[in-house]
Amino acid sequence: MKKCPFCAEEIQDEARKCKHCGEFLDEANRPSLAGERIPWYFSKTFIVIALLSVGPLALPLVWWHPQTTRAWKIGLTIGILVLSWFLFQATLKSIETLKDYYELIDGF
Secondary structure, eight states: OEEOTTTOOEEOTTOSBOTTTOOBSSGGGSOOOSSSOOOGGGSHHHHHHHHHHHGGGGHHHHHHOTTSOHHHHHHHHHHHHHHHHHHHHHHHHHHHHHHHHHHHHHTO
């Protein structure tokens, strides 16, 4: 038994791919994306525009992106969800302020 260099879990000596983290253990077995073009919907520009347009609904594009590491995916997901929560709270506060303003105007 040996330890995976990526997640430090115990794996068999003959293993080519870690069963815990899914990483290939040697470069020869890793799928190469260098020569391949990634689809247009995985371009960073499109993902940023999608996140700005529909917010957390665009998170599957982040998770399905083939060149992003798991740590980045988790970090981006947490950041996007926290930002979305703060924007939601700000929207609710703005609506409440507008409602109070119109009630004040309606009272005159």
